Amino acid sequence: MSLEVQVTFDAADPAALAAFWAEALGYRLQDPPGGFATWDEALDAWGVPAERRNDASAVVDPGGNGPRLFFQRVPEGKQVKNRVHLDLRAAPGLSGDERMATLETVADRLVGRGATRLLRVEPEPPFVGGNIVMADPEGNEFCLD
Template sequence: MHTSWGLTFDCANPAKLAAFWADALGYVEAEPPDGYESWNAWLKDNGVPKKEWNDAAYLVDPADQGPTLSFLKVAESKTAKNRVHLDLKVGGGRHQSAKKRRSRIEKAVDRLTKAGAKVEREVEQDGNLDHVIMTDPEGNEFCVV
């Protein structure tokens, strides 16, 4: 039996973090539920206090192939290394030439850095760039492979 699943980020600023990951993954903001013109209309109709309207953001894969992403505001900040992280597979796999993989990885790292990510370190294997460990604007680790 297949189980539908999504990934949720606890964060301080859902809109900002969602915008970063939308750019990083090519995702888009989720449409409001059927019958609603906007998320605010849905929130109002469901009795969510107005002060909580910016406490979440939702993204979807426009090709409907990847999991949904939710961003939920929490009071506490990140305190430790992620035990689960995303790998952005931009290099094309190890069957590609090291030069081609490096070029693809460096291009993605440059774009993501401009979007607010930080490089933590580059990891080499056999003298070639294998992947780059980065953090998103709120410090969540991910890799560009």
């Protein structure tokens, strides 16, 4: 039996966090269900009140290869460091200065979208290629690798 993977994020603002990760990964917002032209049309039909319309959001890989990311509203904020995090493979096959320059370019783009830069880890061959530790707009850590 084969299982599909979905990564779920707890969030204060699911729509904003979904938009950030769609931009970061080149994903897109999930289409509304069949029979509906927009999510607002679907939510209207289902009787979802305005104050509940940002309770969840999802983004998908347009190529259908990567996992679906699901964002759900929770009342509590982030408490501690993530035990699991995403690595964004921004510089596969690159090393040294070229690798770090590529990671810096991606880090700058994501900071412009609301991410926070936390730490730059310098290359230490042969085991550490170098990476940049970041946090999304709600503080979830991820690495540019």
